[in-house]
Amino acid sequence: MTGPGGSPYTWAVPDIDVAVIGAGVTGLAAAWSIAGTGRSVCLLERHRRAGLETSTHNSGVVHAGLYHAPASLKTRLCIAGRERLYAFCAEHGVPHAVCGKLVVAHDDSELPRLHALKAAGDAAGVAGLTIVDRDFIAEREPACPARVGLYSPVSGIVDADALVQTLLRLGQARGVVFLPGAALLAGHAEADGIRLTTEREELVAGQVVNAAGLYADDVSRMLGGERFTIHPCRGEYVALVSSVGTRVTGLIYPLPHRHGLGVHVVRTLHGAVWLGPTVTFIERKDDYEADRLPVEAFVEPARRLLAGVTVDDLRLAGSGIRAKLHGPDVPFADFLIRRDAVNPRLVQAAGIESPGLTSCLAVGAMVCDILVR
Numbered sequence: 001m002t003g004p005g006g007s008p009y010t011w012a013v014p015d016i017d018v019a020v021i022g023a024g025v026t027g028l029a030a031a032w033s034i035a036g037t038g039r040s041v042c043l044l045e046r047h048r049r050a051g052l053e054t055s056t057h058n059s060g061v062v063h064a065g066l067y068h069a070p071a072s073l074k075t076r077l078c079i080a081g082r083e084r085l086y087a088f089c090a091e092h093g094v095p096h097a098v099c100g101k102l103v104v105a106h107d108d109s110e111l112p113r114l115h116a117l118k119a120a121g122d123a124a125g126v127a128g129l130t131i132v133d134r135d136f137i138a139e140r141e142p143a144c145p146a147r148v149g150l151y152s153p154v155s156g157i158v159d160a161d162a163l164v165q166t167l168l169r170l171g172q173a174r175g176v177v178f179l180p181g182a183a184l185l186a187g188h189a190e191a192d193g194i195r196l197t198t199e200r201e202e203l204v205a206g207q208v209v210n211a212a213g214l215y216a217d218d219v220s221r222m223l224g225g226e227r228f229t230i231h232p233c234r235g236e237y238v239a240l241v242s243s244v245g246t247r248v249t250g251l252i253y254p255l256p257h258r259h260g261l262g263v264h265v266v267r268t269l270h271g272a273v274w275l276g277p278t279v280t281f282i283e284r285k286d287d288y289e290a291d292r293l294p295v296e297a298f299v300e301p302a303r304r305l306l307a308g309v310t311v312d313d314l315r316l317a318g319s320g321i322r323a324k325l326h327g328p329d330v331p332f333a334d335f336l337i338r339r340d341a342v343n344p345r346l347v348q349a350a351g352i353e354s355p356g357l358t359s360c361l362a363v364g365a366m367v368c369d370i371l372v373r
C-alpha cells in the first residue's frame with residue numbers, strides 16, 4: 001500500500017473515528033475505553049513500544065487522594081481511579097498491593113500540617129485516614145524514627161510495566177490499532193476530520209485525543225488546538241542497598257513539598273527500596289541524566305524517614321520527568337482534560353502528572369465521555 005503522495009514508505013491507514021496520540025497509561029486507558037463504545041480507534045506512539053516515558057518512570061504508588069483540593073480533577077479522578085485500578089488489577093492479574101502508607105511529621109512544628117492533610121483527605125472522602133503514634137509506626141515501619149504520622153490504609157503500589165502491557169493487550173482485543181514508531185508530525189483540518197501525518201502513515205480521524213505527556217503542548221500546536229506550555233520537571237531516585245532497606249515494609253512519606261510529594265520511601269513489588277523523587281525543573285523533555293544530584297543529597301531526607309541511613313547505603317537509581325502545566329513560580333495546575341476550545345475535534349488529556357498513574361482509568365473514562373457527548 002502506498003500513501004497519498006505515492007511514497008513507497010507511506011501507509012494509508014483506513015480512516016477512523018478516533019486517533020489517540022501517545023501510548024502512556026493515559027492514552028492506553030482512553031483508547032481502551034473509547035473502543036468499548038464500538039468506535040474505531042487508532043493509537044499512535046512515537047516509540048517502538050508503549051509506556052516508555054513517564055508511565056514507567058515513576059514511584060508506582062496508588063495514591064489515596066490526599067494532596068489536592070477535594071474539587072480538583074486531581075483529587076476526584078485519583079479517588080475514582082484508585083477504586084477502578086484495584087478492581088482492574090485484580091480482574092486482569094496486574095501485580096499490585098494495597099500496602100498502606102505512612103505520612104510522617106519530622107517534628108512537632110509539622111503537626112498542624114499533618115492534621116490539615118488528614119482534614120483535606122477526610123473532606124475529599126478518603127476512607128480510613130488515622131493519626132497514629134510512635135507504637136503504631138514502630139510496629140509497621142521499624143526503621144522509621146517518627147513519633148507521629150498519618151496512616152492511609154487504601155494507598156498501595158502497582159507494577160506500572162504490567163499495567164501498560166495489560167491496557168495495550170485489552171485495547172487491541174477491542175480492536176484498537178496500535179501504531180508504534182509513529183510520531184505525529186503534522187495535522188491538518190479537513191471536512192471530515194483531522195488528517196494526521198507521521199513518517200510512514202497518513203490517516204483522517206474524526207476526533208483526536210491528545211495524550212502526548214511531555215509533548216502535549218507540541219501536539220496541541222500541531223493540531224491547531226489551544227496553546228499551553230509543558231514544563232518538564234525531573235524527579236531523581238536512589239536505591240537503598242543495605243540492610244536498612246530490608247526493614248522497610250511499604251510506603252513512608254514526609255509532608256508534601258511545594259512541587260511534589262517529597263522524597264519518600266517505596267518498597268517496590270520486586271523487593272527493591274527506592275528513595276525519591278527530587279524536584280528539578282529542566283530545559284529538555286528527554287534529559288533523564290545530565291547534572292544529576294549526587295547520592296549525598298539524599299542522605300538528609302532519607303534520615304528523616306529511616307534512622308541511621310548513610311551515604312554508603314545509597315546508589316543512584318532511575319529518574320522520571322513530570323509533565324507540569326506550570327513553572328517553578330506557581331504551586332499548582334490541575335489536569336487539563338476537556339474538549340479543546342479552539343479545535344472542537346480535539347480532546348485534551350494534558351498536564352497528567354501525579355497522581356496520573358493512579359487516575360488513568362478514570363481519566364480514560366472521562367476522555368471517552370467527552371468524546372461521545
Ligand SMILES: Cc1cc2nc3c(=O)[nH]c(=O)nc-3n(C[C@H](O)[C@H](O)[C@H](O)COP(=O)(O)OP(=O)(O)OC[C@H]3O[C@@H](n4cnc5c(N)ncnc54)[C@H](O)[C@@H]3O)c2cc1C
Nearest residue numbers: 022024025026046055058059061184213235320356357358
Ligand atoms: C518521578 C515521577 C513519579 C511519579 N509517581 C507517581 C505515583 O507514584 N503515582 C501516580 O499515580 N503517578 C505518579 N506519577 C505520575 C504518572 O507517572 C503520570 O501521571 C502518568 O504516567 C502520565 O501518563 P501519560 O500517558 O499521560 O504520559 P506518558 O507516559 O509520558 O505518555 C505519553 C506518550 O506520548 C508519546 N508521544 C509524545 N509525543 C508524541 C507524538 N508526537 N507522536 C506520538 N506519540 C507521542 C510519548 O512517547 C509517550 O509514550 C509520577 C511521575 C513522575 C515523573
